[in-house]
Amino acid sequence: MDPNLISKKELLELTGISYGQLYRWKRKNLIPEDWFIRRATFTGQETFFPREQIMSRIAKIVHMKDDLSLDELADMFSPHLAGTKLTYDELVEQNIVSANTLELYTKYQGKPEVFSFEQVLYVYVLNRLLITGEMSLDESGGLLQVLCDHYPSFEGKPCELIFVRKMGISTFVLVPGATEVHFDSGVKIVSRLNLAACIEELKAKM
Numbered sequence: 001m002d003p004n005l006i007s008k009k010e011l012l013e014l015t016g017i018s019y020g021q022l023y024r025w026k027r028k029n030l031i032p033e034d035w036f037i038r039r040a041t042f043t044g045q046e047t048f049f050p051r052e053q054i055m056s057r058i059a060k061i062v063h064m065k066d067d068l069s070l071d072e073l074a075d076m077f078s079p080h081l082a083g084t085k086l087t088y089d090e091l092v093e094q095n096i097v098s099a100n101t102l103e104l105y106t107k108y109q110g111k112p113e114v115f116s117f118e119q120v121l122y123v124y125v126l127n128r129l130l131i132t133g134e135m136s137l138d139e140s141g142g143l144l145q146v147l148c149d150h151y152p153s154f155e156g157k158p159c160e161l162i163f164v165r166k167m168g169i170s171t172f173v174l175v176p177g178a179t180e181v182h183f184d185s186g187v188k189i190v191s192r193l194n195l196a197a198c199i200e201e202l203k204a205k206m
Contacts (some may be wrong), residue, residue, distance in 0.1 A: 002048075003051070004051055004052070005037065005048040005049065005050065005051055006049050006050075006055070007046055007047070007048050008022075008047040008048070008049070009046075011049060011058075014055070015055070015058050015059075015062075017058060017062070024070075025061060025070070028071070028073075028074050029074045029077070029078065030057070030061055030070065030073055030077055031054070031058075032158055032196075034158065034176070034177060035049050035050055035053065035054055035177075036049065037049065037050075050177075053177075053197075056197075057077070060200075061073060076200060076203055076204070077196070077200060078156075084117050084120075084206055085114040085116055085117070086114065086115050086120055087114050087115070088102060088111065088115070091115060091120065094206070095205070096124060096127075096202070096205050096206070097124055097126075097127040098131075101123060101127040104126065104130075104137065104140055105123045105144065108140065108141050108144050108145075109144060117202075120202060120206075121147075121199060122144060122147045122148065122151070124198060125143070125147065125161065125193060125198055126140060126143060126144065128193070129143065129163065129191060129193075132191075134163065134190050134191045135170075135190070135191075139170045142170060142171070142172055143161075143163070143172050146172040146173070146174060147161070147172075150174050151174060151195070154176075157176065158177030158194070158196045159174050159175060159177055159195050159196075160174070160175050160176075160177055160179070160192055160193060160194050160195065161191075161192070161195060162174075162175060162181060162189065162191075162192050163189070163190045163191040163192070163193075164183060164187050164188060164190060165187070165188050165190055166186050166188070167186065170190070177194065177196065
């Protein structure tokens, strides 16, 4: 069995939540429909989940459900873009991204009067990969091109950004959330970012 997946039975045992809670949270859109993965096993059909994502999501729900309603949690977890717009100065003052990252963004994409939430997400992902040292300055243009050209086509649906290198050449790929992607042995996966999780982090900062 894929180690990146966890069965429903194991999930309920590890988290201590009930079957009813799990499906109530699904109905309230706290857990995405596409995280419920049906697979054939020797006992028949079973439900599995992306292990890291579901464990992290349930931990957040359990931690925050006493302070926020389920509707408020659903809004926070929603991958749909908020209508918030921020200026260049507000992004720096609120410590969302660094001034250096914003300068790099405007080098490739120009300087908008205000940044839409979508643009804030792009510059946030750029900032994150630069801070960790996983991406060089020269690779920034490729990242922004992929995000700007292709992220809108997902129309708010969960997706992941995969950053790979082969023989020193970098490539960025956007795939639907919880998708298995296989590369040849010469490809190194540098980073795999869940953009819905990045949106959650952004909403908390804003």
